[in-house]
Amino acid sequence: MIAIRSATVADAPRCAEIYAPFVxxxxxxxxxxxxxxxEMADRIAKALQSHAWLVAELDGVVMGYACGSEHRTRGAYRTSCDVAVYVDARQKRQGIGRSLYEALLxxxxxxxxxxxxxGIALPNDASIALHRAMGFDPVGIYxxxxxxxxxxxxxxxxxRLL
Ligand SMILES: CC(C)(COP(=O)(O)OP(=O)(O)OC[C@H]1O[C@@H](n2cnc3c(N)ncnc32)[C@H](O)[C@@H]1OP(=O)(O)O)[C@@H](O)C(=O)NCCC(=O)NCCS
Structure with a gap:
């Protein structure tokens, strides 16, 4: 069963482990x-203050995370945010990404x-499909x-408008 909860800095090692291969x-x-x-612990602490950082547990083990962050620094952008989601490469397509976004948004x-x-670096069909499934619309390509x-x-x- 997938359980979603707010992260703590104690989740940093596991989040780092999930994130590392994508870097x-x-x-x-x-x-x-x-x-x-x-640095992951610092990012979690900062995101918890300003936006959100959620983790997904499968049978008690963190298998993915999603977070919000600032979109741009100038003041009028303060109502916008960036989102990101990472799922353990061995646990894909089990609904973890969707569950995280259903709570994060x-x-x-x-x-x-x-x-x-x-922002989705191309090609990444899985991420595009997840974002479309969650109601995101394409803006354009850098x-x-x-x-x-x-x-x-x-x-x-x-x-996506929230
Ligand atoms: C993108 C990612 C987060 C998706 O997470 P996930 O837990 O595997 O996705 P879910 O199982 O929740 O899928 C939800 C929906 O997204 C779509 N989807 C997800 N992966 C897909 C794939 N490989 N192909 C087609 N559709 C896919 C489907 O519509 C799916 O719903 P369905 O399974 O009922 O058809 C995951 O593949 C991942 O971590 N990728 C590497 C990191 C990454 O690219 N992060 C995003 C950076 S922008």
Whole structure:
């Protein structure tokens, strides 16, 4: 059974473990170096204050997480946020991503956020399908906006009003 709860900094090692392969072995994350557990703990603490950071447990073990973060810094953007979701590579397509978003999006709305944005490095059919299934609409594609693993990378942006 999938259980969703708010994260604590104690979840940092497990969240880092889930996130690491998306940094080191793919362009899903545009980070070039794995941030480490301490930095993950800082990110969780910051997200809990400003937005939300949720984890999904399967039989008591954290198998995925989703979080909100600032979209842009300038003041008028304060009602918008970015969202991200990562599921353990061995636990895909069991409803974990959907369960996380079903909890995350209302919790962001409760914080008076109005619009959620997701930047998806292409190709990523699973992420596009999840975001579409959760009511996100395509906004457009930033072409060659990043360079990772020896090639230019495009990012498709999706948005949903909360
Ligand atoms: C994208 C990701 C978060 C999806 O999580 P998940 O737990 O596997 O997704 P779910 O099982 O909750 O799927 C929910 C819906 O999304 C869609 N979906 C998810 N994965 C899909 C896939 N591989 N192919 C087609 N549709 C998919 C389906 O509509 C699915 O509903 P259904 O199973 O009832 O048909 C997961 O694949 C992942 O962690 N990928 C790597 C990290 C990543 O890309 N994160 C997003 C960064 S923008």
């Amino acid at each position: 080191t072995d793919s362009w899903v994350s545009f980070e070039l170096e794995f941030p480490g557990t301490e 209302p919790s962001l709305k409760d914080r008076d956020l109005h619009a959620a944005f997701a 072409r060659q906006v990043g360079w990772k693993m020896g090639d230019w990378r495009d990012v498709a942006w999706f948005q």
